[in-house]
Amino acid sequence: MFIFVEEPKSDVIKRVATFMYGNYVRMSDGVECYNACNGMHRRYVDMSQKAWNHVWENDDYEYQRHKAPYYSMVKKCYAWIKGEGVGSV
Numbered sequence: 001m002f003i004f005v006e007e008p009k010s011d012v013i014k015r016v017a018t019f020m021y022g023n024y025v026r027m028s029d030g031v032e033c034y035n036a037c038n039g040m041h042r043r044y045v046d047m048s049q050k051a052w053n054h055v056w057e058n059d060d061y062e063y064q065r066h067k068a069p070y071y072s073m074v075k076k077c078y079a080w081i082k083g084e085g086v087g088s089v
Contacts, residue, residue, distance in 0.1 A: 008038060013048040014068070020049070022070035022081050027053055056081050 006012045020030035031046050068081045
């Protein structure tokens with residue numbers, strides 16, 4: 001996936017975090033993978049992924065309505081985090 005080699009801007013980190021979270025990759029493994037592919041922006045990537053995971057894991061979080069698309073490696077199609085329908089996490 002091309003997102004793993006893009007400069008780690010906030011929108012790119014969100015897409016990477018969404019992909020990892022949606023496919024049940026542990027956050028630490030996701031950060032290591034992204035940093036290995038991208039060139040070690042560890043602190044920024046780690047903090048950004050933690051922030052997104054917090055949004056998705058906490059039902060009472062103020063951004064509960066946030067939805068994010070990701071590619072499911074199991075279902076081989078796009079699905080939604082915090083969405084509705086088949087393939088939602």
